[in-house]
Amino acid sequence: MPSLDLTMSSIDLTRTICDIDSVSDREGPLADLIEESVSAVPHLRVTRHGDTIVARTELGREQRVVIAGHIDTVPINGNVPTRFETIDGVEYLWGRGTVDMKAGVAVQLKLAAELAEPVADITWIWYDHEEVSEAKNGLNRLSQTSPELLAGDFAILGEPTRSQIEGGCNGNLRAEIRTRGLRAHSARSWVGDNAIHKAAPILDRLAAYEARSVEVDGLVYREGLNAVGITGGIAGNVIPDECMVHVNYRFAPSRSAEEAVAHIHEVFDGFEIEIVDLAAGARPGLDAPIAQHFVAAVGGTPMPKYGWTDVARFSRLGIPAINYGPGDPVKAHADDERVPVEQITDCERGLRAWLTGADS
Amino acid sequence: MPSLDLTMSSIDLTRTICDIDSVSDREGPLADLIEESVSAVPHLRVTRHGDTIVARTELGREQRVVIAGHIDTVPINGNVPTRFETIDGVEYLWGRGTVDMKAGVAVQLKLAAELAEPVADITWIWYDHEEVSEAKNGLNRLSQTSPELLAGDFAILGEPTRSQIEGGCNGNLRAEIRTRGLRAHSARSWVGDNAIHKAAPILDRLAAYEARSVEVDGLVYREGLNAVGITGGIAGNVIPDECMVHVNYRFAPSRSAEEAVAHIHEVFDGFEIEIVDLAAGARPGLDAPIAQHFVAAVGGTPMPKYGWTDVARFSRLGIPAINYGPGDPVKAHADDERVPVEQITDCERGLRAWLTGADS
Numbered sequence: 001m002p003s004l005d006l007t008m009s010s011i012d013l014t015r016t017i018c019d020i021d022s023v024s025d026r027e028g029p030l031a032d033l034i035e036e037s038v039s040a041v042p043h044l045r046v047t048r049h050g051d052t053i054v055a056r057t058e059l060g061r062e063q064r065v066v067i068a069g070h071i072d073t074v075p076i077n078g079n080v081p082t083r084f085e086t087i088d089g090v091e092y093l094w095g096r097g098t099v100d101m102k103a104g105v106a107v108q109l110k111l112a113a114e115l116a117e118p119v120a121d122i123t124w125i126w127y128d129h130e131e132v133s134e135a136k137n138g139l140n141r142l143s144q145t146s147p148e149l150l151a152g153d154f155a156i157l158g159e160p161t162r163s164q165i166e167g168g169c170n171g172n173l174r175a176e177i178r179t180r181g182l183r184a185h186s187a188r189s190w191v192g193d194n195a196i197h198k199a200a201p202i203l204d205r206l207a208a209y210e211a212r213s214v215e216v217d218g219l220v221y222r223e224g225l226n227a228v229g230i231t232g233g234i235a236g237n238v239i240p241d242e243c244m245v246h247v248n249y250r251f252a253p254s255r256s257a258e259e260a261v262a263h264i265h266e267v268f269d270g271f272e273i274e275i276v277d278l279a280a281g282a283r284p285g286l287d288a289p290i291a292q293h294f295v296a297a298v299g300g301t302p303m304p305k306y307g308w309t310d311v312a313r314f315s316r317l318g319i320p321a322i323n324y325g326p327g328d329p330v331k332a333h334a335d336d337e338r339v340p341v342e343q344i345t346d347c348e349r350g351l352r353a354w355l356t357g358a359d360s
Numbered sequence: 361m362p363s364l365d366l367t368m369s370s371i372d373l374t375r376t377i378c379d380i381d382s383v384s385d386r387e388g389p390l391a392d393l394i395e396e397s398v399s400a401v402p403h404l405r406v407t408r409h410g411d412t413i414v415a416r417t418e419l420g421r422e423q424r425v426v427i428a429g430h431i432d433t434v435p436i437n438g439n440v441p442t443r444f445e446t447i448d449g450v451e452y453l454w455g456r457g458t459v460d461m462k463a464g465v466a467v468q469l470k471l472a473a474e475l476a477e478p479v480a481d482i483t484w485i486w487y488d489h490e491e492v493s494e495a496k497n498g499l500n501r502l503s504q505t506s507p508e509l510l511a512g513d514f515a516i517l518g519e520p521t522r523s524q525i526e527g528g529c530n531g532n533l534r535a536e537i538r539t540r541g542l543r544a545h546s547a548r549s550w551v552g553d554n555a556i557h558k559a560a561p562i563l564d565r566l567a568a569y570e571a572r573s574v575e576v577d578g579l580v581y582r583e584g585l586n587a588v589g590i591t592g593g594i595a596g597n598v599i600p601d602e603c604m605v606h607v608n609y610r611f612a613p614s615r616s617a618e619e620a621v622a623h624i625h626e627v628f629d630g631f632e633i634e635i636v637d638l639a640a641g642a643r644p645g646l647d648a649p650i651a652q653h654f655v656a657a658v659g660g661t662p663m664p665k666y667g668w669t670d671v672a673r674f675s676r677l678g679i680p681a682i683n684y685g686p687g688d689p690v691k692a693h694a695d696d697e698r699v700p701v702e703q704i705t706d707c708e709r710g711l712r713a714w715l716t717g718a719d720s
Contacts, residue, residue: 170547174596186608187530187667189571189584196587196605200563207557211549224549227556228596233589233606236534236637240588245556248546248596277596307547 004037006113010348011093011341013106017071018082018097024072024136027051027128031071034109034126043116044124047149051128052138054149055112057121063290064121066150066314067351068139069105069158069325070130073097074333085338094338099327100131103339104158107326107348111355119357120290123152130310139310147317154290155314156351160327160339163346165298166305167219167284167322169312173249173260174228174277177202177268183234183241192239196232199243203227205267206247214252217284217320219304221252225267250306253281253315282312285320297354298324324350364397366473370708371453371701373466377431378442378457384432384496387411387488391431394469394486403476404484407509411488412498414509415472417481423650424481426510426674427711428499429465429518429685430490433457434693445698454698459687460491463699464518467686467708471715479717480650483512490670499670507677514650515674516711520687520699523706525658526665527579527644527682529672533609533620534588534637537562537628543594543601552599556592559603563587565627566607574612577644577680579664581612585627610666613641613675642672645680657714658684684710 004016022030031051039046044055051071073096082095093103105126112124127138134140143150179199184192211223225247232243247268251260257280265273285291286302295302305311305323314321326343352358364376382390391411399406404415411431433456442455453463465486472484487498494500503510539559544552571583585607592603607628611620617640625633645651646662655662665671665683674681686703712718 172547185667186584186586186588187532187610189586189610190582194566194586196590197563197567199590200560200567203557203560203563206554207560222550224546226546226549226554226599227592228546228598228600229593230556230559230590230603231593232587233591236588236606236608238588239586243590246593246596250547250549307545 004033006037006109010107010110010344013110014098014103014344015082015093017106018095018102019080021076021080022071022073023075024129024132027072031128034071038112041113044112049142049146050138052142053126055124057118059121061119061121064123064152065290066123066125066152066155066319067108068125068127068155069101069108070128070138071105071126072128072131073100074131077335079335079337091341092338093341094336096337098339099160099337100332101158101160101325101327103327103344104160104325104347107344107351108158110348111351115355118355122355123149139313143313143317150314150317150319152319154285154288155311155319155321157309157311157321157323158325159309159323160325160329160332161323162328163324163326163343163350164300165295165302165322165324167286167302168216168253168282168315169305169307169309170221170223171251171253171255171257171260171281172277172279172308173251173264173275175247175249175264176274176276177245177247178272179243180272181239181241184239186237186239189239195240195243199232199245202245202268202271209267212252214254216252216254217287219284219286219302221304222306223252224250251281253283256280279308279312280316281308282315282321284322286322288320291320294354297358298350364393366397366469370467370470370704373470374458374463374704375442375453377466378455378462379440381436381440382431382433383435384489384492387432391488394431398469398472401473404472409502409506410498412502413486415484417478419481421479421481424483424512425650426483426485426512426515426679427468427518428485428487428515429461429468430488430498431465431486432488432491433460434491437695439695439697451701452698453701454696456697458699459520459697460692461518461520461685461687463687463704464520464685464707467704467711468518470708471711475715478715482715483509499673503673503677510674510677512679514645514648515671515679515681517669517671517681517683518685519669519683520685520689520692521683522688523684523686523703523710524660525655525662525682525684527646527662528576528613528642528675529665529667529669530581530583531611531613531615531617531620531641532637532639532668533611533624533635535607535609535624536634536636537605537607538632539603540632541599541601544599546597546599549599555600555603559592559605562605562628562631569627572612574614576612576614577647579644579646579662581664582666583612584610611641613643616640639668639672640676641668642675642681644682646682648680651680654714657718658710
């Protein structure tokens with residue numbers, strides 16, 4: 001496999017790395033290429049951790065920013081190799097990974113090689129296994145084995161945001177709310193105790209629930225509490241003895257994971273509750289001066305990120321973090337995944353302006 | 361295979377026919393034996409319809425009663441051959457079919473051979489495929505191909521009732537009640553429309569529903585309206601666009617199938633309703649003089665039958681019908697299926713008293 005030429009345009013670089021298969025568990029060859037190419041850059045100190053590559057400047061700057069992107073993709077579905085296509089006058093690069101998130105990685109790689117004298121020290125991280133389980137996630141692994149490598153004053157994750165700033169993320173909780181009853185033949189239903197009927201107040205509370213909108217560091221996060229599943233029943237002639245409502249709570253980053261759990265216990269008071277998934281959100285941290293410089297350099301109006309992303313891992317370490325990358329998140333994982341090429345150059349321009357101090 | 365000796369005791373006859381495998385679809389050998397044995401009885405005219413045997417007296421009596429029992433069983437599960445066992449001083453015959461319903465068939469076979477001069481003409485029917493689908497049911501088939509063979513003034517089905525009279529049966533309806541919404545990512549739930557939340561009023565109405573108790577021909581039928589299943593949900597991060605509540609309505613035999621459907625539409629007004637199963641109940645008809653004689657001969661207090669049984673087929677033909685046979689219905693299909701032998705002789709005594717006019 002040829003080496004990566006980090007001086008080519010970020011659009012060509014995106015295309016090159018998209019055409020290298022790096023579906024989760026197969027990141028090795030792309031990680032090799034990245035390691036090889038950034039190791040050749042004199043101002044970067046490079047270390048490898050599995051298939052995660054970390055490249056740092058060590059210029060003794062007062063502040064350090066962490067800029068990260070994952071190099072794996074979801075499975076290819078006939079959408080590689082990439083191609084350019086124009087729709088309604090907009091030029092796109094089409095194919096797996098163009099949105100989620102190799103265009104972001106390409107911009108980062110190009111700037112990592114180019115910026116020998118950034119205004120802040122930079123820790124670049126390209127990591128594996130973002131699209132699969134928490135346990136395999138390269139950034140998660142790094143935060144446990146070498147948390148010092150994630151240290152910084154501000155972090156940027158290159159997840160697709162249409163090259164607009166999306167700050168922090170909502171927290172995410174899933175719970176199973178259960179009712180119990182007593183089985184009986186439905187011809188003699190009065191002998192039993194219908195667990196599905198007992199779930200009526202659970203659905204009533206969900207239907208009546210008014211989700212909050214909460215301002216955090218200047219961004220307004222909209223919450224949501226929803227049933228995402230319901231199951232109950234044994235057979236057409238049996239009174240059911242159990243019903244389970246699967247609930248998903250998305251909560252603003254001003255609320256801790258513990259507070260979210262307490263809220264669920266309050267809403268579903270009197271019912272059996274099992275928390276099956278819990279991840280705190282992340283504050284956008286856009287009130288810090290370094291973040292203000294970033295906002296000024298990139299332009300546009302920062303928005304909240306609703307979905308949970310790896311920025312929460314930085315938040316957990318006390319580092320404000322935002323999402324910023326090319327591509328519409330709606331096209332992530334889609335068979336017609338495609339990124340407007342203009343967003344790639346926009347992202348490159350925004351990051352460069354900030355990191356070279358061109359905004360000040 | 362040896363012939364059946366219809367002069368042996370009804371208990372021994374029960375044991376003999378239980379030890380002959382006649383799981384649904386394998387009724388042939390037992391049907392052969394029954395046909396052979398009743399054909400040898402001078403006062404019976406015997407016809408065969410598949411594996412259903414019909415034996416009639418033709419004495420020119422003013423009234424005709426139909427007495428029927430199915431000869432198939434659910435699958436054997438290590439509970440054949442039969443054996444006698446005594447529990448807490450009660451003697452049982454243990455094994456597949458002893459309750460459902462070869463003890464009843466044995467009593468019928470014995471009396472068919474014995475009673476040359478009953479007070480009413482009798483049509484004895486031993487039929488196949490009761491334990492499987494409606495389409496295969498021998499009595500259903502006969503009602504369509506030779507309805508004249510089911511004609512009569514009163515009918516008795518030998519289903520297990522602990523040798524007490526259980527009149528008629530409730531009707532049975534199942535319906536799927538649906539709500540529809542709009543899918544969305546649960547991180548942006550306000551974009552969607554949650555179909556599970558919309559099902560709250562369905563469960564509210566079910567929980568608040570007060571089932572009727574309805575007197576029909578002197579018996580009180582208790583109704584029931586229950587959710588027997590509920591499903592909804594696509595994934596833990598998706599707002600669901602559909603929810604289905606599976607409802608079972610057991611209705612008194614005074615209500616027609618059409619009236620039952622109308623009631624369901626009334627209760628779930630405003631929701632999408634699909635009727636997936638519908639069978640009218642059967643009136644007990646215990647107010648007719650012939651039935652009163654039967655009650656007097658058998659003794660005890662007639663009770664309503666809650667579950668749906670083949671008596672409804674007679675009801676559909678305008679013939680009052682009751683259930684009367686040895687064994688506790690709770691033990692039907694059970695691995696420890698067993699009949700108290702005293703109930704076999706009780707049933708024999710009750711039927712004989714009535715059919716010989718010993719009660720008058």
